[in-house]
Amino acid sequence: MLHPVQQLLGSDAYIYQFKINAKSAFGGDKWAWHQDYLAWRLADGLPAPRQVNVGVFLDDVTEFNGPVIFLPGSHRNGLVREGRKDTAKSDQHLDPDDISLTTGQLAQLVSRHGMSSPKGPAGSLVFFSPEIVHGSAPNMSPFARRLLIATYNDAANLPQPSGQARPAHVVCRDTEPLLALDVPFSESLEPLTA
C-alpha cells in the first residue's frame, strides 16, 4: 500500500493511526457525518491535512452491513467551516458534536456531491482523503463488518499537540519514513491530481 500513498502525498510517509473499526453483527452504531482531519487537528495539533487513509476490507462489504458512505469530491474544498464550532482543544475524548456536520451543511453537500459507498469482497482497498465527508449506517446483517484503516501521514507534518499527546495506541509514535523493501521509493514521484 505504501507506493500509492507516497504517490498521492508526493512525499515520504509514516503510519499515523492504525485501527480496526469492527462493526459487529446487528451492531456497530452509525457514525455521524464528519471529516477526519478536523478531529486530528483538534486532538493532535496535526498541522495540515497531509494524510491518506487506506481502508482494508477484512470482511465482505455489502449494502447491508454498514458500509462507509462518502460524498465524492467533498474533500476538494477543505474543511467545512460555516456554522461549525471550531474551538481548538486537545482532548483524548473528542465530543462528536465538535466534529459532526450539521443537517443543513449535509443537505447542501449531498445535493452537490451525491453519495457513494464502495462495496466488495474481503481484501478490497479504499483510499480516501482526510477531508472527505463520510459516515456510515449500522450493521443490519448477522455478519461482522471489520474494516482496518491505516492512516499515513506526510513525514514532514508531525503532530504538535498543545497539551498532552494522545496515547501511543491511538497516535503512533514512530514517525520514521517508511521504506518499501522490494522497490526503492522513486524521488521523482509527483502528487496525482485527485
Added chain:
Amino acid sequence: MLHPVQQLLGSDAYIYQFKINAKSAFGGDKWAWHQDYLAWRLADGLPAPRQVNVGVFLDDVTEFNGPVIFLPGSHRNGLVREGRKDTAKSDQHLDPDDISLTTGQLAQLVSRHGMSSPKGPAGSLVFFSPEIVHGSAPNMSPFARRLLIATYNDAANLPQPSGQARPAHVVCRDTEPLLALDVPFSESLEPLTA
C-alpha cells in the same frame, strides 16, 4: 392496487391498516427484524396470516435512506417459532422484544434466504407477505423516506381481540369487502403460487 391483492389472497379484502412510516432525514431509527403477522396475532387476535402489504414509495428509495430489507422467501415457512417468546396478549403497545427475531434465528435465515432491499423512484410499489422477515436501517441521508403501507386483510379473517380492540386509527373498523369501481371482481380468481 386492489385486483393484485385479491389475486394474491383469492378472496375479498378490506383495509386492515393504512399508515405512513415516515423516516425523516438523518433520522427514523432502524426497525428490528420481525414478521408483521406475529404482532397482529398478539395485538388484534388476527386468526390467520391472510394479509397483503402494499408499500407505496412516497419518496425515491435508495440504499442510503433506510430502505426496507427483506429475506426473500422467508414467509414460506410461516412464523419462526423456535426460541421465541410467544405469550398471547392484547397490548396496544407491543414490546418489540416480543416480536423481534433473535440474532441466532436471523443468522440462520439470512444464510438460507439472503437479503434484498427494493429501491426505486417515488410511486413504486412493493407487495409483501405478513410473514416475510424484514427490517430496515436508519435514514443516513438528508432526504426523507416516507413509505405508505396499505395492509389488506381477507374479509373472512376478522380480528378477534381477546381484550379491548386497538383504536380505529390503528386498526380500521370498516371491514366491508372493497370493490373496484371500474372492473368487477372476478369470482374465478385463484391464489397465485408465491
